[in-house]
Amino acid sequence: MLDKHPTLANVAPEPGVGKPNPILEADGLKRFFGGLHAVDLEHLEVERGTITSLIGPNGAGKTTLFNLLTGFDRPDAGEWHLNGGPLVGIPSFRIARSGMVRTFQLTRSLARLTVMENMMVATKDHVGESFWGALFGRWRHIEAANEKIALASLERFGLDHMKDEYAGSLSGGQRKLLEMARALMVAPDVIMLDEPMAGVNPALTQSLLHHITNLRDDGKTVIFIEHDMDVVQEISDWVVVMAQGKLIAEGPPEHIASNATVIDAYLGRHHGEVP
Amino acid sequence: MASQRVRTVLAITLLLVVASPLAALAEGETLRGELEKIDGDERTPVAGVTIEAELDGSPVGSAESNADGEWEIPIPGAGTYLVRLVVDTLPEGVALTDPTKFELPNVNVREGQNKTVRFNLGPGLVSGVGTWTRVSSLFVVGLKFGAIIALASIGLSLIFGVTGLVNFAHGDLVTLGAVIAFWFNAAGGGPAWHILIAAVPAVLLVAAFGGAQEHWLWRPLRNRGTGLVPMIVVSIGLSFVIRYLILVVFSGLPRPYRDYAIQNDIQILGITTVPKNLAIIGFTAVVLLAVGLFLIHTRLGTAMRAVADNSDLAESSGIDVQRVIRVTWIVGAGLAGLGGVMFGISEQVQWDMGFKLLLLIFAAVVLGGLGTAFGAMLGGFIVGVAVEMSTLWIAVEFKTAVALGILIAMLLIRPQGLLGVKERIG
Amino acid sequence: MDIVKILIDAGRAAIGVPAAAYALSSIGLNLQFGYTGLLNFGHVAFMLVGAYGMAITVDLGGSIWLGVPVGILAAVILGLILGFPTLRLRADYLAIVTIAAGEILRLAVRSSWAAPLTKGIFGIQRFADEFFDLNPIPVGLYGIGRFRFDERTVWVLLLGWSLVALATVFLWKLTRSPWGRAMRAIREDEDAALSLGKNVFGYKLQSLMIGGAIGALAGMFLAIDQQNVNPDAYIPLLTFYAFTIVILGGPGTLFGPIVGSVIFWFLFEFLDGVMTALIVEMDIGFLDALDATDVGPIRFALFGAGLMWLMIYRPQGLFGSKEEMLIDAR
């Protein structure tokens, strides 16, 4: 088992508990689809510099929560803060720029851009990306520098040999990898991964897990959705459990594994009685 | 041969539409006439009355009658003009014998013709048309227009709902319905059936065409995984194919059906209108009611709405989505064809009538909510009435702009439309 | 049927004024459709405001050189008005609003309300004298055999193809830059672009405005050649020409619009010649029912079918790479 993060050692494993140094805080976040309460959170904090797993049965509202937090969907109520700054009403692209980047459950590769272009397009604050900058700015040296970073990243993800192929010609697993590598090019503080391991072969899973722990060790905060409990147990510092839109449990992985509420939620007993 | 056919029809049109076939040949086309007040046997010229002419909604000129009551407006060329007598300029004690006939909308002028246009004047107590008459008759015209838009819109909206495609060729299905009915009703080699009978094969053929389109074009494209944008481009390509083939076959001249082409106004409940307007409204209401009942109470209708709402969910709950899509195309196209026949009865049949209607159809479906059948009906009526009533305040030529205004305003305020729900994201 | 004559006429058309005008117009549409994935079905509206912006400026006593920026500004504003309500929504809403705007604008300039400025259905004439006065080319015919142009046409063609060249260089600068890469990312997947921090709405608005401004230039060029603007010239068919050209040449390629336009106008003229010959001169049974006025509509129907065929089987254009096409089919 990999190293656990020290700062969460003294945090009580209760839903909605406060953390010593949260990077992300959400309050009363709600999203309804007709009568369905897809997300209905009271309070959630994510500790800075940790790996937090978000788990829950299918349809629990995990992806919807990601959509809300990253501005891809609007909540019916509630507010949330990144690094203390409010994010209500901020468009998704600004949230991404302010340091919180997500990937999608169904991969979204930019098919008719090459793998390298996929990486390069993700860089932030690039003069060459504005109209006037593109025409008159000096951006070639920026491109050259970014290309080095991108290449190094592609190497880590085992995609460097594909760099001049169209992203659309990659396999499903490769696309997952590319999407993750691309998200990292934005240089985010918080990276949110929606089932990054789904469809990736087991050998690669191990190296992906390794990347994720490396990210944390570089000081980034990782939130990721995962169904495989072994994986969750292996790398999470903290686990948050959702069911039917609500936060039903959180705590260190060992705690969650033995939590009766969580087991009930997964096995579907006591449906509707979940607090 | 085609041009001979055209000429015959043109002659018929002239006879039908304008009751004054007098024509003197000279160079340069003009509209002209003599204004006389006829009171029993006594005829007196009426001077100082303004006459205006418009072509496709824009003015081409105006003239004032001289001391002999004569007036003349030079015009740019042959075409179908609207000629209007400005009622306010009639002197005291002179009025139109039929107060609603201050506008003659279909004055056909041939090459080189000096076209005589006649307004019948007599002694009148009321000069001009009262506000109530105008408002109420415009409202009825709006309802009729709305009914036609609604018929045409349901298909577009439902097809969007079940397949995600905005069909830019939908307007041309409207034209197709009108043109097929024209063949059965009024074409040279056709069976010359009454228009209400001719409507039956028209609707059936357009419905079949819709089904065939789905089977041989759209379904294969969906199966290939063709994206939204290419599909839309294909639909606009198809619209050009249909429209221009219709132009070849039907020619560019507007032509009326043999039945109900000219009707006199009637007064009913204080409303002045032509009977066919009321008939179209009534008939369409029945059809729309039937469609509504079909959607709510039959299994197929429920399935349609379910697929429109969420096709994955519908599929997983055992609905045969492909079949639902096919039926939607057939029903939607048939309704558009029916809308075309109604439109043809109401106005005339023209090769691009459906394309012109398309803008209003779009306004209706966006207003009501893309993908919802009831939204399309509601939107159709609102747009129809708004467009017609707007002419109370703004120039007739801008009435379609009202539809664009509604469209843009709706997109800004509530893009999902009145009855639509917010789109799925992510 | 004189096939040589038909071929020569088609060849003239392939490098003629319409070919240059539509190459330019399609360069604008290509930025919108080919690079950004925007469905602008009202490109004709941009051509219209460009042409009228210029003509009205001259008509009011301004110089044609003032008219050009006025026309461009008008197109940029139109892009803003049409893009603002629609570009946050699905791709089809822009298509709906632009196709509507194309029709409405034509009716608007025709109307009595606008007639004091636009001269209604009579249009505005002879506003480009300033340009023709500059013509340095001596009177005469240039070229060989039937393939000849007079000095006026040569002067116009020089202007047209220079504009095409300039626009191509401009697009080359833009699309090879990170800006162009962001545009293509948006074309591929808006949500992905958003998740990477790209201001998708802003980019799309820019694309619509810049592409529209290029369309407006094309509109001005056509108007200069004809020394005439008339509302009835700006029919939806013009947008459709540009779409066919962009797809023919390959959307999202630099030289696509030029290649597409040359092929398009060659085919246009060629089909015209051949069909007129078949219908009018020859005695072919089933074609008897048609006459010369049917040639135009039949040709448009054929082009419509061609557009469908291209979009389905060759969405990358006639010369597009197989590889890219395979990707698109997924």
Ligand SMILES: Nc1ncnc2c1ncn2[C@@H]1O[C@H](COP(=O)(O)OP(=O)(O)OP(=O)(O)O)[C@@H](O)[C@H]1O
């Ligand atoms: N746009 C939407 N419209 C209607 N219902 C939605 C929408 N998005 C999500 N839902 C519903 O909200 C609930 C939560 O969905 P969500 O995608 O967040 O689940 P999830 O936890 O990510 O599930 P999974 O593990 O299967 O990915 C589901 O019941 C889903 O059907």
Ligand SMILES: [Mg+2]
């Ligand atoms: Mg999910």
